[in-house]
Amino acid sequence: MLLFNPHDDHRNHADARSRQIVEKTIAFFEKKGLKKIKEDDQAMVWYEDFLEFVKEEEVFADLLTPQAYAGENGRWDMWRISHFNEVLAFYGLCYWYTWQVSILGLGPIWMGENEAVKRRAAKLLRDGGIFAFGLSEQEHGADLYSSEMTLVPQANGTFLARGRKYYIGNGNCAALISTFGKIEGSGEYVFFVVESDHPAYECVRKIDTSGVRQAYVAEYALHDYPIREEDILLRGEAAWNAALNTINIGKYELGCASIGIVTHCLYEAINHAGSRQLYGMTVTDFPHVKQLFVEVYARLHAMKLFAMRAADYLRVASSEDRRYLLFNPIVKMKVTGEGERCVGLLHEVIAARGFEQQTWFEMAIRDIGMLPKLEGTTHVNMALILKFIQKYFFTPVDYPEVPRQDQAGDDGYLFRQQTGKLKEVHFPDWRKAFAAVDLPNVRIFVEQAELLRQLLLDAPPNREQQADSGYMLAAGELFTLIPYAQLILENSAIYQLDDELLDVIFALLVRDFAGYALRMVAEHGNSEVQEVLFRQMLKKPVRDEAGFNKVWRQVLELKDCYRMSD
Structure with a gap:
């Protein structure tokens, strides 16, 4: 079973400490119970109890400290970090x-060369400290060029920091805040x-938002x-690169949160619908309800298969293999968008x-709607994704097979990422993953993908179309589906997903591809x-009725397999 179930967690853990962290975290929340979680949410209570748990159990310390600065159980391991998200x-x-x-x-701290601050951060993590990222400003958002935070040089070689930062999580009590500015x-x-x-x-x-009521999203000011x-921590180009590379890591976490x-x-939806009678029928007997549940179940598996596979590529990343730079923004943009869609579909069921x-x-x-909007909007991430089209489609190179990366290990490359030259990132032949699977909807999807490739060869967007962000965003949705489908197929082989569920996933991908193509016809000049x-x-x-019904039975088996304690 790929889906997380607190009553029966199937995740493979590389060591006893990793499993212990997850089990203790589950126990903390199950003991707290749904009623108390909701009371705290509605009263906007600061989650001191959770932070105390993190401190006592040294959770963040073990999960977020690179091995060189950690104790026996500490490492920066994207396999277990992704699951904890x-x-x-x-x-x-x-x-x-x-x-x-x-x-x-923590990103700019671990990426920097300031050993004293690294040791300090490791100790603060061990003491239960939390951290913050002072990048965005009210007038400029995350536009690094326009940052107004300033370090003013003093005669004695020190500086005075002046300026404000806006929309900064943990800004009320962070042990250290990594702050971006200019000299x-x-x-x-x-x-x-x-x-x-500090005085x-x-x-x-606190900036009032319509979501995450308990979080403290701050505006802060530095007065000399x-x-x-x-x-x-860092100066010049290294500081600029650290800002971008930190977001490269952080944006991945958003997709994992959507999956949770x-x-x-x-x-909650299947428990409710499977127990509710309407017009002499159980709600789950209605054909349209079955269709909605199966779609969510399939889309959720696709989300998780892709995100977990993207973590594999994060873990094998090097200066010679930077494929993660395509897959990460897809996790950010596509998986979070799919999460929003799935919650909407389930809402149609439970009304x-x-x-x-x-x-x-x-x-x-x-x-759920917050996650697609954080760490770069859709158009920012799509602009990044589009840089990879040429190499992805037309200049394949050989890479060794990448197995599941669930081993214990420190993913140190993430703190020394090579930047720039995105159009030089190479990929193996995308068709390889598709050739290994013979299912009706996979074959149809390949036909659609080949048509897009043909379009890019015979009639690529002209200069005017390329300058139209709306056109390129819409066209980019078509391309995004292909690496999304590729990684789903790669991971379906690793996790031995049954053919019926995989074919339902690809039925949805075929439908989505056709929908984006229709938008290109209906809304844009071509x-x-x-x-x-x-x-x-x-x-x-x-449409395979027997296959659909088999997947539906899998969905129905989820009823009562998890209910949160009161």
């Missing part, structure tokens, strides 16, 4: 958020650390905060029940050749 979001996005922001805050006079980029309890640090206010050389949220919603405050679902409706090829992409998936 899912576990925290399964219980509440607020708990995930303080973890996610700590990951971002006055030279304009040199810089990352430095500040403490939230020159002002936590201006004294900065010494030993507080500086959807999984909990699926359990008004989803708004009732005692349900977990009520939080999910509010929070050349005659482009129009013909887009129309040829409008293919219909094969």
Whole structure:
């Protein structure tokens, strides 16, 4: 079973400590119970109890400290980090958020060369500290070029930090905040650390948001905060690169959080629908309800297969293999978008029940839409994805097979990532994963993918179309589906997914591909050749009733397999 179930966690753990962390975290939340989680959410209670648990059990310390600075059980291991994302979001996005922001805050520290701050951060993690990432500003968002945070040089070789940062999670009590700015006079980029309890640090206010009620998203100001050389993490191009590379790591976590949220919603929805009688029938007997559940079940498996496979590529990354730079923004953009879609489909099933405050679902409706909007909007991530099309489609190279990367190990390359030259990132032949599977809807999807490749050869977007962000966003959705499908197939072989479920997944991908192609025809101007090829992409998936019914039985078996304790 791929889906996380706190009552029966099937995840393979590389060592006893990794399993212990997950089991203790599950026990913490199950003891707290749904009623208390909802009460805290509605009262916007700061999650001190969770942070105390993290401190006592040294959870963040073991999971977020690279091996060189950690104790016996510590390492930066994306296999277990990805799972912990899912576990925290399964219980509440607020708990995930303080973890996610700590990951971002630690990025520039572990990427820098300041050994004293690294040792300091490791100790603070061991003491239960959380961290923050001071990048965005109210007027400029995450536009690094326009940052107004400034270090003012002083005669004695120190600096005074002046400026404000906005929308900064954990800004109320972070042990260290990695802050991005410029040095006055030279304009040199810089990352430095500040403490939230320093007299020159002002936590201006909590920014009210419609989601993650318990999280503290701050605006903070530095009023001539004294900065010494030993507080500086990175300068110049290295500081700029650390900002981007930290987000490369952090954006992956968003997809894992979406998977956790959807999984909990699926359990709650099937428990409700499978126990409710309407018009003399159980709700799950209605054909349209079966269709909705099967679609969510298939899409959720696709999300998880892709995200877990993307983690494999993160773990094998090197300067010679940077394929993760394509797969990561797809996790961010596609998996989070699919999560939002799945919660919407489940809401169609449970209807008004989803708004009732005692349900977990009520939080999910509010929070799931945040994840596609964090760490770069869709158009930012799509612009990144489009840089890889040429090498992905037309210049394949051989790479060794990548098996499942569930071994214990420190993923140190992530803190020394090579930057730039994205159009030089290579990929093996994308067709290889598809050739190994002979299913009706996989074959149809390959036909659609080949048509897109033909379009890019015979009638690529002209200069005017390339300058139209709406056109390129829509066209990019078509391309994104192909590496998404590729990694799903690779991982379906690793996890031995049954053919019926895989074919349902690809029926949905065929439908999605046709839908995006229709948008290209209906909403955008195309050349005659482009129009013909887009129309040829409008293919219909094969419906296998026996296969659908087998998958439906898998969904129905989820009823009552998990209910959160009260």
